[in-house]
Amino acid sequence: MTTLMVRDSAGLSAKDTDHPEYDRLTGLLNREGFAALLQSRMQTLKKQSVIHLDFEHFGLINQKFGRETGDYILRNTALRLRRLLGNQNSYCRPAGDEFLILINASKKEDLLASAYDIQVALERPFQIGSQQISLSANIGIARCPLDSDNIELLPDLAECALRLAKSRQEPVAFFSREFHTEMTRTLDVEQALKSAIQKNELEVFLQPKYCFKSGDIVGFEALLRWQDTLLGSVTPQEFVAVAEHSMLGQQLDFYVLRTVSELIAERKDLGLFTPPISINITTGHFSDPELTGNIFAILEAAGVVPTDIVLEITEGVLMESDGQVAPNLRILRESGFAIAIDDFGTGYSALSYLKFIPATELKIDKSFMEDIESEQGKTLISIIINLAKTYNLAVTAEGIETEAHHTLLQGLGCDYGQGYLLSRPLPAQCALHLLPPSPAPRQLG
Secondary structure, three states: OOOOOOOOOOOOOOOHHHOOOEOOOOOOEOHHHHHHHHHHOOOOOOOOEEEEEEEOOOHHHHHHHOHHHHHHHHHHHHHHHHHHHOOOOEEEOOOOOOEEEEEOOOOHHHHHHHHHHHHHHHHOOEEEOOEEEOOOEEEEEEEOOOOOOOHHHHHHHHHHHHHHHHHHOOOEEEOOHHHHHHHHHHHHHHHHHHHHHHOOOOEEEEEEEEEOOOOOEEEEEEEEEEEEOOOEEEOHHHHHHHHHHOOOHHHHHHHHHHHHHHHHHHHHHOOEOOOOEEEEOOHHHHHOOOHHHHHHHHHHHHOOOHHHEEEEEEHHHHOOOOOOHHHHHHHHHHOOOEEEEEEEOOOOOOHHHOOOOOOOEEEEOHHHHHHOOOHHHHHHHHHHHHHHHHOOOEEEEOOOOOHHHHHHHHHOOOOEEOEOOOEOOEEHHHHHOOOOOOEOOOOOO
16 A cells, blocks of 8 residues: 655645645645545644645625636745745645645744734735736634644634634634534534524524404414534524524525414314514515515415415614615515514614604513513613504504503504513414414305
8 A cells, every 4th residue: 555645745846736635736735635644643743733724705806806816826826835834834725715834933022923924924015917906814723732632623723713714704703612512513503593494493482462442362483493413402593693694594584484284274174363473584685586486485385375474574674785685575565464663773873764664563572561661661672662563553562561561552452462461472273272263254256
């Protein structure tokens, strides 16, 4: 068996870069070559570190100037790094605009100095013809043996540090075990959530919405609950945030819409009436030109109509500049969907937008309940209710937890209420059993 001898790539010829463990573009080690280098030196490397760097918005360079320009910058980046740090260190281009450096240093002050030098060197404009292109680098650093005594793990830990730098919007970050734990948890939740959606393992709970005047249930809000076999109980705050950052938000929206539509259809088949059920729609989802078509298809498949559903949006949708948001809202409203503005007052000063949005309901966020018994808090809620009435919007208060909340809101003219005082979210069938056995109205057509 032939044993491959791995060398550093400084000064390689064009012929050398044909080797499968070197990057043809830059002459640096590729990912496999770097891994082999670390493995070959695992017993001898002590007090060394891996620097992981990439450029901000490098993809825009290829889009605007072409791939040849991007390749030129990557080749020159490799040259600058080797000239700056010398041949005693090892270099790798694992992919795209990413670079790894195995550097002979482990002291924080020495690594910070090197990171600063790297940023200065790479921020120097790249001259391409008459064009100067300036870029900023992000850097993550992992150290041996402080972060791990296994040198082979350092590239992954340095990548984690790079993500930390980006999340903090800082140019340099060292590996953080706490952040690594958070990242690992996020990845676990994301992978498990994908499976849960595919296997229908998420459960829809319903929280009743009561009328202040009659005391009757006039609707429900659909809320997801998730009990995973490995992760245990995952809170909605956690998995919804993961979904929105991993492009699973739309799948969650459609999952809830499909489940709710099927619940309503089942009750219609039994001849039972169900008041409208509210469903939260992810803010970014409203920019999708296929949103309305997908919603109509789900309702049609279940045999329900738009008046059976209330779509809840947040104030963030009101501030979206995407040209597709307003048409989507208009189409949905004209088709018969009621539209509620959820968590009102927590995001943007969107008061001026109320006259442009085809909403039917405004929901006061539960955070306002904390101060409702103070004169200032009571006045603020009164202003919101009166503002909603000006635009002919019904008002629902969330987070009603005490009799005082209930009495004050009723006196201020609030229409509807939700909260633990009235009812906690319940499994869907349990919540629907709270309804009187009223017959479903006959549908025309």
